[in-house]
Amino acid sequence: xxxxxxxxxxxxxxxxxxxxxxxxxxxxxxxxxxxxxxxxxxxxxxxxxxxxxxxxxxxxxxxxxxxxxxxxxxxxxxxxxxxxxxxxxxxxxxxxxxxxxxxxxxxxxxxxxxxxxxxxxxxxxxxxxxxxxxxxxxxxxxxxxxxxxxxxxxxxxxxxxxxxxxxxxxxxxxxxxxxxxxxxxxxxxxxxxxxxxxxxxxxxxxxxxxxxxxxxxxxxxxxxxxxxxxxxxxxxxxxxxxxxxxxxxxxxxxxxxxxxxxxxxxxxxxxxxxxxxxxxxxxxxxxxxxxxxxxxxxxxxxxxxxxxxxxxxxxxxxxxxxxxxxxxxxxxxxxxxxxxxxxxxxxxxxxxxxxxxxxxxxxxxxxxxxxxxxxxxxxxxxxxxx
Amino acid sequence: xxxxxxxxxxxxxxxxxxxxxxxxxxxxxxxxxxxxxxxxxxxxxxxxxxxxxxxxxxxxxxxxxxxxxxxxxxxxxxxxxxxxxxxxxxxxxxxxxxxxxxxxxxxxxxxxxxxxxxxxxxxxxxxxxxxxxxx
Ligand SMILES: [Zn+2]
Numbered sequence: 062x063x064x065x066x067x068x069x070x071x072x073x074x075x076x077x078x079x080x081x082x083x084x085x086x087x088x089x090x091x092x093x094x095x096x097x098x099x100x101x102x103x104x105x106x107x108x109x110x111x112x113x114x115x116x117x118x119x120x121x122x123x124x125x126x127x128x129x130x131x132x133x134x135x136x137x138x139x140x141x142x143x144x145x146x147x148x149x150x151x152x153x154x155x156x157x158x159x160x161x162x163x164x165x166x167x168x169x170x171x172x173x174x175x176x177x178x179x180x181x182x183x184x185x186x187x188x189x190x191x192x193x194x195x196x197x198x199x200x201x202x203x204x205x206x207x208x209x210x211x212x213x214x215x216x217x218x219x220x221x222x223x224x225x226x227x228x229x230x231x232x233x234x235x236x237x238x239x240x241x242x243x244x245x246x247x248x249x250x251x252x253x254x255x256x257x258x259x260x261x262x263x264x265x266x267x268x269x270x271x272x273x274x275x276x277x278x279x280x281x282x283x284x285x286x287x288x289x290x291x292x293x294x295x296x297x298x299x300x301x302x303x304x305x306x307x308x309x310x311x312x313x314x315x316x317x318x319x320x321x322x323x324x325x326x327x328x329x330x331x332x333x334x335x336x337x338x339x340x341x342x343x344x345x346x347x348x349x350x351x352x353x354x355x356x357x358x359x360x361x362x363x364x365x366x367x368x369x370x371x372x373x374x375x376x377x378x379x380x381x382x383x384x385x386x387x388x389x390x391x392x393x394x395x396x397x398x399x400x401x402x403x404x405x406x407x408x409x410x411x412x413x414x415x416x417x418x419x420x421x422x423x424x425x426x427x428x429x430x431x432x433x434x435x436x437x438x439x440x441x442x443x444x445x446x447x
Numbered sequence: 448x449x450x451x452x453x454x455x456x457x458x459x460x461x462x463x464x465x466x467x468x469x470x471x472x473x474x475x476x477x478x479x480x481x482x483x484x485x486x487x488x489x490x491x492x493x494x495x496x497x498x499x500x501x502x503x504x505x506x507x508x509x510x511x512x513x514x515x516x517x518x519x520x521x522x523x524x525x526x527x528x529x530x531x532x533x534x535x536x537x538x539x540x541x542x543x544x545x546x547x548x549x550x551x552x553x554x555x556x557x558x559x560x561x562x563x564x565x566x567x568x569x570x571x572x573x574x575x576x577x578x579x580x581x582x
Binding site for chain 1: 452453454455456457458461487511512513514515516517518519520521524527529530532534542543544545546557568572574576
């Protein structure tokens with residue numbers, strides 16, 4: 062393997078969300094501006110310090126980074142709009158690190174905004190029936206949900222995973238959300254309530270699915286050297302990995318072997334960290350099954366044991382595996398591409414900013430994004446020490 | 448069916464597949480050089496880069512996984528809910544997504560034997576669907 066030179070060389074120095082939930086009076090760009098200014102303020106930096114801008118999102122612009130630069134009133138010398146879906150912003154940390162390490166820019170602003178709730182753009186089946194999707198969409202799958210449902214059916218068949226075990230993921234997320242004042246769903250939730258929610262694409266039910274909300278988020282990345290001069294505890298990039306196995310679910314080689322296997326292996330090897338050394342884990346919970354598959358493929362438990370692993374309160378606030386401590390896409394917020402919020406929460410945990418939901422002695426965190434129909438994966442391992 | 452289904456955006460790579468379906472043939476590809484079966488259609492083999500030939504598949508396969516859709520993603524599918532969408536492994540070694548026609552969705556299980564059937568949905572498009580023929 063070629064040598065990875067980013068370990069400890071760059072750090073996240075500022076994070077913020079915009080308004081979350083229902084924001085009918087806001088634009089995609091104003092949510093980005095609010096988050097960007099919040100993250101820069103958190104870092105003790107100004108827009109004039111930003112010389113790299115990473116923005117991606119759906120449908121609102123041909124060149125999202127260029128449009129956002131114009132809106133923010135900046136002229137960065139490095140622009141990036143790669144869209145990997147839900148893994149995108151986790152992957153962006155790696156690319157921002159590479160750009161900084163190569164001397165192409167010094168301070169990168171990564172931001173996202175979406176009005177998918179208010180503009181009702183997140184329809185099931187919202188994939189055009191073209192390219193490889195021309196062989197799927199005419200058959201009526203509710204995409205992306207049905208793709209994850211197909212994986213869930215297969216996992217249940219192979220390993221005996223149950224709907225109750227999937228429901229545990231949603232219940233634990235809600236228990237974390239009850240400790241997060243910014244979370245949008247904070248009423249108590251039980252396994253029975255999840256199992257009583259309507260089937261949408263079997264075996265997945267309404268409460269197996271992430272929220273649909275508006276919102277934005279931003280993260281500021283800079284060199285480790287500069288990070289040490291700023292006001293907040295730097296959160297260093299230790300390792301990262303990106304992977305893809307397919308675009309449309311029909312072309313995924315095995316539905317229970319996700320690209321998290323490859324991205325996670327890269328990130329752990331590059332960081333020199335092993336799974337049991339991670340203190341807090343933030344993984345994309347688009348659907349409950351996504352979490353089970355991801356935990357297995359990252360090596361936190363063995364293949365087939367994910368259902369048992371998430372059960373019995375292990376991933377809930379008083380369990381021994383702190384997971385999705387914000388409440389996740391299932392209960393905190395989900396404006397379409399949740400990756401930026403995985404990073405925001407991991408940074409807050411590593412800085413001990415999390416109040417009632419703070420994980421004691423959190424020194425190392427893992428963020429993992431999943432995009433498309435289990436199509437893309439990005440993993441980063443972050444730490445308080447370089 | 449009262450409303451049109453979301454029809455495939457047929458392109459030059461895939462035209463022969465849809466032409467085949469219209470005359471009741473399920474077409475896949477096979478590499479002329481290494482023999483690897485291929486679906487979805489592309490003009491070259493993804494393993495060796497060789498040129499491909501179109502072949503007619505047997506239409507026999509088994510269910511690799513399935514989901515029962517209760518909330519239709521498109522208005523035209525509302526009258527069909529709940530309906531089964533499956534991934535089918537064809538005997539020739541390629542996988543396809545398809546709706547599985549079944550009076551009772553409970554008969555669709557992983558491993559069930561299925562056989563292709565064709566459903567004309569427009570002048571241009573006939574969809575290859577599958578029916579359960581055995582456990
Ligand atoms: Zn070949």
